[in-house]
Amino acid sequence: MISDLSRPAYECAPSLLGALLVRNIDKFTIIGKIVETEAYDQSDTASHSYRGVTPRTKVMFGPSGFAYVYFTYGMHYCMNIVTGQVGEGSAVLVRALEPIEGIEYMRMLRKQANVVHIANGPAKLCQALKITRDLNGHDLSKPPLQLVVGETVSAEDIVTTTRIGISQNTDRPWRFYIKGNNFVSKP
DNA sequence: CGGCAGATACGCT
């Protein structure tokens, strides 16, 4: 079983490092290890959930263990894992994956030969795993996209920093990544 | 490799 996702996002985010995302597309299986995450919650002006429930953000307020996929910049998808209690509006943004299986398939989807650049960013990994709006609200305990237990990352191998790409609450230390991992977006 | 512009749709003011 995956770590308890009913906890606050800033606690789940570091504990999700090392977990695996398993994606089934037709007969192919793609697996990536989570190496970088960020926490967002309702008390946070940088979070989509800050202004309450809307059609777009309602998944964030639902039960934990579901996928919140949003579209931004007119062309990119990003994927979150919903955390916390029902009604709380919190989630963990998956910012980077280390490709484990199905690398050739990911290369094709990304049109990118260099493995390091296949999934080292939130929109890149959605391209690599073919994650779109269809998977918004998907239960991550079931195919075609599952969150499963991977390696355990010890606390001393987790680096904590401020978050990337936001203009509010930039001082919150809510970004986490695996120390020394080459597939992190910005080490 | 670092910095910058451009792409481009949609939710919310």
Next chain:
DNA sequence: GCGTATCTGCCGT
């Protein structure tokens, strides 16, 4: 209208 939890290509060093 405006700003966006981003990426890529193009430029200069």
